Amino acid sequence: MSTILQLTDATIKFGGLTAVNKVxxxxxxxxxFGLIGPNGAGKTTCxxxxxxxxxxxxxSIVFNGKExxxxxxxxxxxxxxxxxxxxxxxxxxxxxxxxxVVGAYLRHKTGLxxxxxxxxxxxxxxxALRAEAFALLQVVDLDDVAHVRSADLPYGKQRRLEIAxxxxxxxxxxxxxxxxxxxNPQEKDDLARVVRRIRDEFEKTVLLIEHDMRFVMGLCERIxxxxxxxxxxQGPPEAIRSNPKVIEAYLGEAV
Ligand SMILES: Nc1ncnc2c1ncn2[C@@H]1O[C@H](COP(=O)(O)OP(=O)(O)OP(=O)(O)O)[C@@H](O)[C@H]1O
Ligand SMILES: [Mg+2]
Numbered sequence: 386m387s388t389i390l391q392l393t394d395a396t397i398k399f400g401g402l403t404a405v406n407k408v409x410x411x412x413x414x415x416x417x418f419g420l421i422g423p424n425g426a427g428k429t430t431c432x433x434x435x436x437x438x439x440x441x442x443x444x445s446i447v448f449n450g451k452e453x454x455x456x457x458x459x460x461x462x463x464x465x466x467x468x469x470x471x472x473x474x475x476x477x478x479x480x481x482x483x484x485x486v487v488g489a490y491l492r493h494k495t496g497l498x499x500x501x502x503x504x505x506x507x508x509x510x511x512x513a514l515r516a517e518a519f520a521l522l523q524v525v526d527l528d529d530v531a532h533v534r535s536a537d538l539p540y541g542k543q544r545r546l547e548i549a550x551x552x553x554x555x556x557x558x559x560x561x562x563x564x565x566x567x568x569n570p571q572e573k574d575d576l577a578r579v580v581r582r583i584r585d586e587f588e589k590t591v592l593l594i595e596h597d598m599r600f601v602m603g604l605c606e607r608i609x610x611x612x613x614x615x616x617x618x619q620g621p622p623e624a625i626r627s628n629p630k631v632i633e634a635y636l637g638e639a640v
Contacts, residue, residue: 392431395454419609437458560593564595
């Protein structure tokens with residue numbers, strides 16, 4: 386096993402608020418890792434630190450042995466970290482397939498702006514790119530709706546499409562921000578299967594934020610818990626479930 390991501394005392398302050406306070410955790414290659422905690426705990430902010438949206442006030446973030454804190458987002462993406470967003474960010478007027486083609490295209494370009502500027506040629510690009518995108522749609526079970534406008538997809542499928550688009554950038558580390566939010570139980574089960582497959586077959590490392598404890602505990606092998614920006618626990622689901630601090634701050638009662 387080798388370490389892919391290492392946060393050491395990662396901290397960010399927004400004015401008087403310390404949104405993330407000395408958070409440390411390590412991800413090994415192939416981990417399926419959960420990040421949980423109450424609203425406002427600092428989970429999305431951790432993703433923003435890892436993906437270079439914000440530079441930590443202090444502490445370090447090392448990806449594949451390289452310090453990445455302070456590195457611009459597009460550079461971090463090109464190193465192999467890709468994320469999905471808590472609020473879905475698709476191109477609503479484009480088809481499902483085209484949304485994934487854009488992801489694949491981003492791999493060759495430096496940012497969304499240039500991808501958009503080149504969009505017509507990106508879409509017209511070789512069959513290879515489209516075939517690759519279609520294969521990813523099969524992974525997330527959306528191949529049957531490849532030509533539907535993404536805005537016309539039900540919510541659960543839009544979330545799976547975001548994952549396919551992120552996969553198209555060929556990341557080694559995939560960050561999913563509340564991928565199961567708003568899904569019904571059946572959609573959540575489907576999603577869990579997709580995420581497991583991505584890790585097992587595509588050998589990705591996955592870090593995910595989620596509030597649904599059944600989903601997280603059933604899927605993740607290790608979990609870190611934040612509360613008010615601070616890490617209050619870390620360990621396998623069984624230990625987290627019965628941890629008194631976690632129960633008090635978040636779970637309310639043992640789950
Ligand atoms: N750019 C910013 N400027 C000021 N405060 C911010 C900024 N980004 C996040 N915060 C604050 O940092 C804290 C943590 O926010 P964050 O979005 O990381 O929470 P979260 O754990 O993802 O919560 P949720 O489960 O509701 O998504 C919140 O108090 C939030 O208001
Ligand atoms: Mg959040």
